[in-house]
Every structure is written in C-alpha cells, then in structure tokens.
Amino acid sequence: MAMNDVYAATEPERAQIDSLDGPAVLEFGAPWCGFCRAAQPLLADAFAAHPQVRHIKVEDGRGRPLGRSYRVKLWPTLIFLDNGKEVARLVRPGDARAIRDALAQIDRAS
Template identity: 55%
Template sequence: MPFMRTHLSSEPSRAEVEARDGWQLLEFGAPWCGHCQAAQPALQEVVEAHDLAHWKIEDGKGRALGRSFQVKLWPTVILLHDGREVARVVRPRVRADLAALEGALSD
C-alpha cells in the first residue's frame, strides 16, 4: 500500500486494523487541517523509505477509530506492528519529528 494522498471514504474498524500483519502507519487528521497538510512531505518520506502500509483516516466527532486510539490532536500518527501500537507522534512537521517511528522500525 503506497502513501495515501487522500483520506479514506470510510474508516476501517479497530478489529480490521488489529488483524493486519506487519507494519502499518495510521494517520488521523482532516483534509482541511493545516497541521495535517504541513506534515505530508515528512510522512510521505517515512512511508516510502520503509515501504509501510499507510492508512490516512479522516477523524472527527463520532469517528470510532480515532476515539478508540484516544486521538486528541491532528495529525496523530500511530505505528503498529501486527496490530499493536509501538510508537506515536502528534503534530509532526519535519522528518526529524518522526524519529520515534523510525527508531521503532529499526528495533
């Protein structure tokens, strides 16, 4: 799955996300969010450098997946391995802000 440029039209369920094997990156935000837009170049670099499965999920009131991950600010980026959270970054701007994610990938 390559870097997603647009948000999914419908979010996957938590069970669907947790059932996936391997590495995946969940990006919670909104298309109109300035912080989300600013983070795109750095996120794209990391997704492509590590060939990650990437889910760009529109978050907001009444969105179950974001609530289940306790997302409060956008973008919130969560790295999962075999369905379990291993790292999280909130409001990244540049690739250096994503160091926690990349560090978890190399462990």
C-alpha cells in the same frame, strides 16, 4: 505500498486494525486541517525509505469511533503499528526525522 495521499472513504473497524499483519501507520486527521497539510511533505520524505509500510489515512472527527478508540485529540496523530499493536505515536510531528525514527521501530526490512 507507499505513502497514501487520500483519506479512506470509509473508516476501518478497530478489529481490522488490530488484526493487521506487519508494519502499518494510522494517520488521523482531516483534509482541511492546516497542521495535517503541513505534515504531508514530512511524511512523504520519511515514507520514501519505507515503501513496504502500509499507510492508512483516516479522516477523524467528532463521533468517529476509530479515533476515539485510540484517544486521538490533535491532528495529525500518527500511530505506528506492528502486527496491529501500537509501538509508537507522534502528534503533530515537526520534522521528518521523528517520523523516520518511528518508522524504523516497526519496519523490519529497513
């Protein structure tokens, strides 16, 4: 597993996310969002050292239940999960270091 460049074609159910095994990152955003696009190089840099962490990109928007269940307000919002439980959250991260630090909290193999 490595950084995912493509938003999921269908939004996963919250129960699927809650039952994930191991470390994962949910990235909420949209392909046209300037903040989301600006964060992609930062994510690529941070994920390079954490290839075993699952990265799930979810296109968010009005009426999308998964984003609402996590109370997402701004994009991108990154939710760092360990076995389906939220461990950390970053909203509009401005540097790769913050992302790396959050990844280190969930990645036992690093």
